[in-house]
Amino acid sequence: MFTPLDPPMETLAAEVVVVGAGAAGLATALNLAPRRVVVLALGPAATGWAQGGIAAATGPDDSPALHAADTEAAGAGLVDPLVAALVTAAAPGCIDWLQAAGVVFDPGADGRPARGLEAAHGRARILHSGGDATGRAILAALTARAGASPHIHRLDSAEATALLTDARGQIAGITVDLAGRRLMIRAAAIVLATGGIGGLYAHSTNPPGAVGRGLALATRIGARLRDLEFVQFHPTAMDLGSDPMPLASEAIRGAGAVLIDGAGQPVMAGIPGGDLAPRDVVARQVAAAIDAGSRVFLDARAAIGPGFTDRFPSAAAACMKAGVDPARQPIPVAPAAHYHMGGIAVDLAGRTSIPGLWAAGEVAATGLHGANRLASNSLLEALVCGSWVARDILAASPDARAPVIRPALRGPSADSxxxxxxxxxxxxxxxxxxxxxxxxxxxxxxxxxxxxxxxxxxxxxxxxxxxxxxxxxxxxxxxxxxxxxxxxxxxxxxxxxxxxxxxxx
The missing domain is CATH 1.20.58.100 (Fumarate reductase/succinate dehydrogenase flavoprotein-like, C-terminal domain)
Incomplete structure (x- = not known):
């Protein structure tokens, strides 16, 4: 046990601190120019693990209204219609912004970004980059753009340990463990973009560091949370003995792969939507089959076959490492914690219940996902809402002179x-x-x-x-x-x- 006075704490100042260097954090930071922004990066961002793609109504047979309707249907009655309408309307412009930032989407026959189909989408509207490496491509492009932006200062291996408030209950700063150095950064505007909670589960597709750090930080200062019970389990995490479990992207089923049990029988037979039913439906069917004593497999042999490695290189590499050839063998799968629909309650500008604190991305509960996230809406939400947060902060002109109160903290004692x-x-x-x-x-x-x-x-x-x-x-x-x-x-x-x-x- 110790207080912030023992050992001494270095003090810095920033106009804005963004906690997290994934899609939401970097989109926020990039859109905050010319404000001076400190970005805290602890470990690998979950954005780089996103394989499915990003949803946007860019086809001639599609529209943001149809995209919003699919989002609401998947959310089981708990989606905020206004949020769905605004996010889906912003999606085509988000794609343009990503392309300007250097993201190259996989082209179709007409040279424009190809559009794929995923579960519960009524139109083919999923854009990919590098097959099933979309998150990695987006993260690489945004990281490079942020690195070239003079208004952004990135601190790596930086773990946020506490949010600080002043006597009025407003955000005044944040304490950080920087590879053993203890910092206090004074800032009147802080954005939490810390990702999700999948690492709390034994069966997860998330990086190990996705343990709800942002939720804990916000809870400790009394921020309002919402819908924490809604955890999405991806039905086709590859059961190959790895922790975390590599993901068999939903796009594989969108390309025609089917779920079968140990006897080769279709798991989704008779279920509306079949293998492309909403994720919660598919996850329950897969879990029921496993509970009944059968293993479940994703069979891509007939639909994809020899082209599997070219179309889904990340999944293919994980399979081959485990001795499974997806072109000739079905892939063993099981449900795994994948995405958190709940989080810190925010409004349309990403404002939390604590003045001076914003949240964006998976840590935030915007109302877009309701009780069940529509596939490939997560990258979209992170990027769109990150830009909205930045716009609101630029308009807010926070008072950087707010006094800091230093609370007593539990120390970063070594794990035993x-x-x-x-x-x-x-x-x-x-x-x-x-x-x-x-x-x-x-x-x-x-x-x-x-x-x-x-x-x-x-x-x-x-x-x-x-x-x-x-x-x-x-x-x-x-x-x-x-x-x-x-x-x-x-x-x-x-x-x-x-x-x-x-x-x-």
Whole structure:
């Protein structure tokens, strides 16, 4: 235990601090010019792991209104129609902005970006770059653009440890662990773009660092959260013994691959939408087959065959590394935590309930995704909403002279063997009790486990924060007895009305 006065803390100043260097964080930072921006980058951004693509209505048979309608349908009645309309209307312009930033989309026969089909989309509107490496291509282009922008100063290996507020309850700064150096950055505008929570689960497609750090930071200062129970499980994470699990992009099913069980029978037979049903539907079918004792496979042999490696190089490389040839063998798959629809409650400008604090990307709950995210809307939301946050900050002219109050902090004590064991227990419990299927007894068990770890004074701050986020997700899931979208309770009957939200104040 220590306070910020022991050891001494270096002090810096910035006009804006952006926490996170993925799509949302970099889009925000780039659009903030000429404001001086400090970007905190801790580890690999989840953006680089995104394989599916980015959705935008760019075809002659498509429109933003149709895109918005598909978004609302997938969200199971909980999508904010205004948000859906505004984000989808901004999508074509977002594609133009990415191309100007250096992103090259895979071309179709007419030379324009080819448009692919993914689950629950009524039109082919998914654009890809490098096949299934779209996130990587976008991240590389934005990182290069940010590196050449004089208004952006990037700090790598920088872990945000606490948000600071002044006597009025407004944002005044942030403390950072920079590879062992302790910094306090004074800033009246902070943007959280820290990504998701998939790393809290034993079965996840997310990078290990995706453990809800932004949610913990915001919760510690009383920010309003929303819809934490809605965790999307990707139905076709490749079950190849890796942690995290490599992703078999939805675009593979869009290209005709089918889900089969161990006997070769189609898993999605008789289900509306079949293999391209909404993700929550497919994930439950796959989970049910596995629970019944069968393995599930993604069979691309007939639909894609020898062209698999050229079309989906990332997935092919993961398969071949595990000794599976997807051109000749079906790929073993299982559901895995993939995306968090809930997060810090924000308005259309990305403002949170704390003055001076904005959020963008997966850490934010904008109302776009409702109870179930439509495929390939995540990169779109991150980029569009990041630009909106920047616009709002530029108009806000925050007071950089706000006084800083230094709270007592739990120190960055080294992880112990006990900490490693706590992480393992939490991850297994999250997959078992807060996974595709949930019930009250399991969630109560998870809540108790997380609360005990959170309260353990021997645990370092990072483990306590991880446990805090696990507990909040489990409490939200327990407190919503109805099944809707990605949240499926096995111990209660579905509720007819879906027009309710769980809010954690």
């Amino acid at each position: 063997g006990d900490s490693a064991a706590a992480v393992r227990h939490l991850r297994v419990a999250m997959s078992r009790q807060a996974g595709v299927l949930r019930d009250a007894p399991g969630l109560d068990h998870l809540i108790g486990l997380a609360a005990a770890i959170e309260a353990d004074p021997k645990q370092p701050a990072a483990i306590a924060d991880r446990a805090l986020v696990c507990r909040l997700i489990a409490e939200a899931a327990r407190d919503r007895p109805d099944s809707v979208g990605a949240h499926r309770r096995t111990d209660t009957a579905p509720l007819a009305s879906r027009e309710i939200r769980h809010v954690h104040a």
